[in-house]
Each structure stands twice: as structure tokens, then as C-alpha cells.
Amino acid sequence: MSPRRVAAFIAICYLVLGLVWIRFSDQILLAFAADSNLLTELQTFKGWAYVILTAGILYWLSKSALERERNLSERDSLTRLLNRHMFGRELASEIEFADDNDQSLVLVVLNIDGFKQLNSTAGSDVGDRFLQSVASLLRDHFKQRVLLSRFGADEFAIAMPVTAWPDQVLPQVQHLQQLIQTISIPELPGSALSACFGLARFPTDAKTSEALIDCALTALEEAKSMGSNRLRVYKTEYGEHASKRTKLLFDLKAAIANKKLSVVYQPQFRLDDHSISGVEVLARWHHPEKGLIPPDIFIPLAEKHGLICEITDFIMQTAISELLQAELLYRPIPRVSFNVSAADFNTNQSSQRFLHNLAKLPEDDWSVVELELTETSALLNLEGVKNVLQVLRERGVQVSLDDFGTGYSSLSTLRLLPIQELKIDQSFVRDIASNAHDARLVKTILAMAKALQLRVVAEGVESQQQARYLAKEGCQEVQGYLYAKPMSLQALQSFASNIKASAAQR
Template sequence: MQSPWHSALLRTLIYVVFGVVWIVYSDRFLENLVDDVQTLTQLQTYKGWSYVGITAVLLFFLLYQGLRKERALSARDELTQLLNRHMFRQELESEIDFAREHHQSIALVTFNIDEFRRINHACGHQAADRLLLKTADALRDHFATEPTIVARLGPDEFAVALLNIRNAEIAVTKAREFQHIFQNLELENYQFELSIAVGIAMFPTDAEEVKDLVACSTLAQEEAKNLGHGQLRLYDHFFGESIHSRLRLTTDLRHAIERDELSVVYQPQFSAHNLKLTGVEALLRWQHPQHGFIRPDTFISLAEQQGFIREVTDYVFAKSIRELTELELLGTSIPRLSINVSALDFADDDCIELFYRRLENLHDWSLLQLELTETAVINNFEDTLRTLKMLREANVNLSIDDFGTGYSSLSILRRLPIHEVKIDRSFIRDLQVDDDDRTIVRTILAMAHSLNLRVVGEGVEQIEQLLFLQEHGCHDAQGYLLAKPMSAQELAKFLQQEPAALDEIRSQLRAKSSPKIVAVKNT
């Protein structure tokens, strides 16, 4: 884009050149044409007026061209050349007036790139800008056959107004098609799982004014993001109430952390071979004074969205280490404490120092194991890998949680300094009846064995599930069949007097053939 200084200089030079040419050549022309001094003087006057008129026309066209270009640029996003938010609203308002007069419908579809801040942080601004350009090009191409208005509303937000559309289902179909296109965009050499959230609102069904229609579509988009990555929601009038409810819940969660009103429970993990305790997993619980039990996936997701997941993770570290240390369980009866960490715990440059501070009160860092999901690793692979290596060098154990639900490959697993993977409970649940789940579990076990990794099966609720895991060389098991999550005090009693149910399970296991035990990494 030409700078204002260069633009002004160019117009000035055009004016100067024209003026010099006019003065020099017009005088010579008149002197050669007329000899009479009086006539020459009169013609010089006419020439002066002609100069004023011609330069006025010249200045008009120069200013007109500049203003038209400025208007065009001010209406466009500088990077993508899509309409900007201001111009989009103006054009949408005109189309709404037309649609109202002709009894037509308009679908406003807003798109928001999931995890764009992390992409920007991990890959750099240039790579993020190229992703935005690819997104803009894909939007233009995908909606080229429809009467539309396409715009970039914010750093990671785009909008498409589908004009004269028959119903919302058409908008949903087009939006889902674009989600699939976006997932297949390439982010150069970075291993990010791309996804985009979509919100849809309809004129005149949901709103009749531009401001309200944009607000409805944005609410639907926020609801989609709350459901997870790559989701789509049509606007519903209950969404506004839902937003206010989440804001109140966010405030309550912050207060609960400050007042130490959350609790940590511990679910034991056992050797799948002899059912000896191998560790416990710390799980956060929230009993709200008005709303009762709040599901962990609800308030953890809320903390991630509102930007205070660090405080939640800090809370779990501090409380679990303090409770188990005060009861003299950690390092004696309990050989390992597992704590879940969020992908956002690895998002900032100072995350390693933050982990070190969390571990200050733990005398032996090898007693701790961090559990993170495949998605947390893959979405910011190189930065996360560096942090994991430093943690491993500090003797912190590392585990991949919910394994099998993400997209990690064998080549990625080889690079990770982990010593354990946990098979997601969704594959354990139907082991007795689902051939596909059995195949998946066997494959995960074989892959982990080839890398000398320990394997934990989580969500074990039936003896048949445990027998299958044992038979195929799974090292540890965790689930309600063996022990439910319990408070620190209940855990101390559990360890003092082991339930008779475990002996009964051992008897059933001994009745089967001897399981295959696989060597694992020394930790």
C-alpha cells in the first residue's frame, strides 16, 4: 500500500510538471502566433484563466482518484482484502432493508478459528497471517456461487451473510462444508489440528436489525466454542441466559479458589497383574453452594475459556501435595501422584518456571506424574516438547492421558520423553461386545510395548475388562471396579485396611492363565 507521503508527493509532482509545461510552452506558442503586443496581452489573460480552469479539472481528478482509493482501502481489511467490520455492517444493513421489503431471509454465519492465539504464539505472526489469508481465500472460493457478503470481523473471526436463503438448513450445510475445508488447510510444517467454530443466526427469525443479528450469531458462535473444537450452533434465545449463567459461574469459581472451597479426591491405580497400588490420580471436585455438584469438564472448560486455568492447576498441585504429605502417604504408601495439566499450562514462555514453583514443596519430584492429552501435545508440539524434556530432566514423570482419542502418530510418540500412556475409557467401556474397541486397545498396547511405555487402562468397571487388559499386557488399571475416587482421609483408611473386594478380584484373576508382562522404561 502506498504511504500518504508518497501519494501526496506523486500528486504534487503531477501538478508541478503540468504547471511548468504550461508556462514554458504556452508563452512560446503565443509569442510565435501573435506579434501585436496588445493582442498578446489579451491572450495572456485568457491563457491565465484557461490555466485556472484546466488545473481545477486536473486537481478534481487527482483528488477524486485519491479519495476513491482511500474509501476502497478503508472498507477493506488490510491483510485479507475482505470487507472490514464497519463496511460489512453497512452493506448488511442495506441487504436487510432489501430483504425486509421483498420478504426474503438472510443467514449470518460467523466463523472463529479455534486456538488461534496459541497458533500465533507457537508458529509466529507470519505463519498465522498466512493461515488467515488461506482462510479468506477458502471463504471466497466456497461461497463464490452464492449471493453473499464476506468479511473479516476481527483477528480470528470471519463472517458470511448468505442472501435470499430459503432456510437455515442450507446455511448449516454450507458452513459444515467449510469446516471440513478448513480442517484440511495446511499450516506449513506445523502440526496443528485446525478447526473452526461456527455460529448461525437468521433474519428475520432471530433478529430484524443488523446489531441484533450480529449479536445473535456471535452468541451462537460462543456456544459452539463452549462445546469444544470444530462445533456449530444455530442461535437459540436461551443462549443469552446461558452466557450470563456462565459469567456468574466464573465469578463463583474464582471465589471458590480464593476461599479454598474446592476439594481434591484421589482415585487409586493398581497393577493389572497383582492389584498392588501403583499410584493415585488427583481429581478436582466442586460442590457449589446453590447449584450442587458441578461437573469437572464444565468448570475446567470454563477456566480455560476465561483465562484462569493456571490458578486452577496451581490449586490442585498445592492442595494434593500438601494433603498427601501431611498424612505421610506420598513416597511411602503411595509411590506416585498423577496430576492432570491443561494444554494452556504450556502456552506461555514462562511455563517451565511455573511448573518448578508448583513443585517447590515436594522433596522428591520423581513422585509426581503429569498427565496431558494428545491434543495438548500436538497443538503446540515444539514448544511443549522443550518443556516436557526439561521436566523429564528434573525427574518428573510424564503420561499421555485419553490416549487414542487424538491424532498423535508413532513418529511423534517416539520424540516425547514420556514413560506412560493411558487408554481412554471410551475404548474400555465396550471391550466385551465391540470388536473395534478390542482391536484399538490391542493396537495401542502393541505400539506402547514397542516404545517400552507403561500402559494404564482407565475406566475399568467390569472384571472382563480387567481380564482383557491383563491378558494383553496392560500394566496398570484404574476404575470403579477397583476403587472410586476418595478424599485424602478416606484414602489413608483405604491403605490401612484394603477392601475385601480386591481379594475377590485377585481370586478371579488367578483362575485365569498367567498374563503377559512387558518390560518398560526405568523411571
């Protein structure tokens, strides 16, 4: 409520009370006092009563209005936690108290992974309810005296006094990390969000509230740079890391703008005859000073800062042009696979982007193209993914579920999306020759895929033992260093020719 409305409300209350008092008070006195002297005396008391009563009412109305305004200025309106400004003031007081009593204090800052995706997919109302659930979880989780704040859109802070580091803090924070993943999202059944955490300590890392917040945020950025659901305790070198990431982001934007990225191709093979069944297209970035930057560094950076769609467009257009020009596509390369992100399906123009990227293909047959998406990203933007895939499926584009078994609800994804292929994650393939649990898991996935008539590609095959086990259990296709590493277009041309020649000799 604005100050004008607050003032108007108080004035109206005072006016109504005055009118009622004037209208009825004299009638009430006349009914009880017929004597004029007594009536005069009662009129005096009536005046004093009016002054006292109105003063009390004005005090109550003003106090309520001022408390409401203070709460609005101190607390986040959605979660009722302290806002960042008031948290900073309260944290400064806590630090002063801890310093006077030789105590320690820990500041925890957390950021929800994939919250922007949730907002864009399910809507801001769903996002608001999720944030309120996080706030309730924080209140319930910490039993000791703590400061709780909502820093920003999906960022929260907790400040707590500690007597034993790390035993008193880390188990609580790690448990909280697990609990956040249990918050249900009814609008996206089967999905869950995680959070990254950054921790900093007083007086070890900083001596003031502002410096402590900066240290915790730096640790948070370090955690987020490592992926989802990570936790980092502040170290001085993290500041240097953040500076390097900022520089790397600047260079990545320039590389994308100037088309300095490149593509390589990793062949996939049929296990029965070792012929090429397809290629997966992978992005590469050769930095002019740092050399080859691994994709697991620059791809998450691009996703975090909204650059991934530009990379996807570049990779698809470049690979299609190169493979068509080299006369490799369709034969001898019957399938080309592209990794796509949930962000690639976020906008109303997503379908048109994909259609534009594949426009050089013959209009009557796009079945040579396959899009690989992870189940986690698919569930975060299910409606957007379904709408785009519906358009592309009409042109014959195939869909592969990447990293199968590592997400939240694999079977749900299979039911909801038009999947033709599963890719068994290399983390399961790595130890199938020595780990009975992984072997049984891979066997189960293969049996399920067979029942659902889905093609299966096993990633990360690096030994003959792995290949023999996969062949024995009915896996149709494999991909890995045992057969071929990612290679340039020229190397792929030679490789495909050699495969063709070997097949002809057999």
C-alpha cells in the same frame, strides 16, 4: 498512508508536471512555429491543454486516494474482507431488501478454536497467514451472493440469503467446518485448528442487523461453551445460558481466589496383582448454591478465560502437601499424576511455576510426579512444552500422553516429546468387549507401546470383560470405576491400608 502524505503526494505530482511543462513546452512550440502570430495562437491552446491535462491528472490522483481511503475504512487490512462496521451497514441493507421481498437471511459467525494458542506459540506472522487462509477459503467456498467479514482477531461473519432452511445452509456450513481443519500450518506440522459456529436467521430470530448479530454471537458463545468444533443455531434460551455462564465465571474467580476448590484422587492399578500403581489428581468445585459443578463445565471455562494456570498451581501444591503429610507418597502411592493444559507452558515463567509447585518434594527424587497432557494441546505449543519438560525431566518428572489416539498426530507427538506413558482414552475402552473395531484399535496401541517400551494405562474400565481383554492383550495398568472411584484423602488412606492388608494376607 496518512491524509498529509496523500496531499503531499498529489502536490508533488502537480509540481513536477508544472515544472516539466514550463521547461519544455515553449521549446517544443518554437521548434514547430516560427511565425509570431501562429506562436501566439499555439500558446493559447497550450494553456488550455495544460488546464485540461492537470485537471484529469488531479481527478485521477484524488479518485485513487479517496478509493484507497474508503477501502481502508470499509475493509480489514489483513484479509480484505469487510470490517465489522461496514458489514453491519451492508447487512442492514440486505435485511431491508429481504424484508421488502419476503425473503429469509442467515447470519453465520465463526470463531477459530485455539487461535490465541497458535499466536503465542508460533508467532503473530503465522497467525496472520492462517487468517488470510481462512479468508481465502470463505471466498472460494460460497458461490452465491454473500457478505463476508472479519469481525475481530479470529472471528468471521457470513450473511447469505436463503430460500430453503436448513437444507440450503447447514450442509454448506458443516462442510466449511471440515475444510477449516484442513488448513495446514507449516510451522506446526501435524496440527490443525477447528472452529465453532453460531447461526441466526432473519426474520425468525431478529428483525434488525444489530439484533441479528447479537443472536448469532449468542449462538456462537453457546457453541464454544460445548467445546471445540461445535455448531449451534440460535435459540431464545441461549441468552439465559450466557448470563448463567457469566455468573458462573464470576463465582469461579472468587472460588480460585479464596481457595474454595478441592482435590480428589482416583487410584490406578496394576492388572497383574491389583496393587496401586498411582493416583490421578482431579479438581472439584462445590458451589455454595449449585452444589458440585462438573469439571467438564468449569475447567473449559477456566481455560477460556485464562484461569487454568491458577487451578493447576492450586491442585499440584495441595495434592503434594496432602500426600506428603499423610505419608502416602512414594509408598504406598508410587506415582501421582496431574492434568496440565497447553496454557501451563505459555510463559517464560512456566518452568519456575512447576518447580515452585513441586518444591516440597525431596530434591533428589521427583520421579513420583507425572504430568498428563493431551496430544492436541502439546502440538499447539510444542516448543513451550518441550522447554519446560526438559527442565522437569532433569528432576525425574515423568510425562504421560493423555487421551491417546483422539488427537491429530499421535505418532508425531511420541517422537517429539519425552513420553513414558500412554493413556488409552475411555471412548476406546468402553466398547472393546462388543466392538471389534475398538478392540483392534486398543490392541494396536498396546502393541505399539510395547515396541516403544512405554507404559500404558487404560481409562474408564468399568466391567470385568474390559479388564480381561486388556490383561489378555498386555495392558499393564487400568483406571476406572470397576476398581475405584475418585475419593478424598481420608478415603484414600483407608483404601490404601485395605489394599496393603489384602496383599499381606495373600
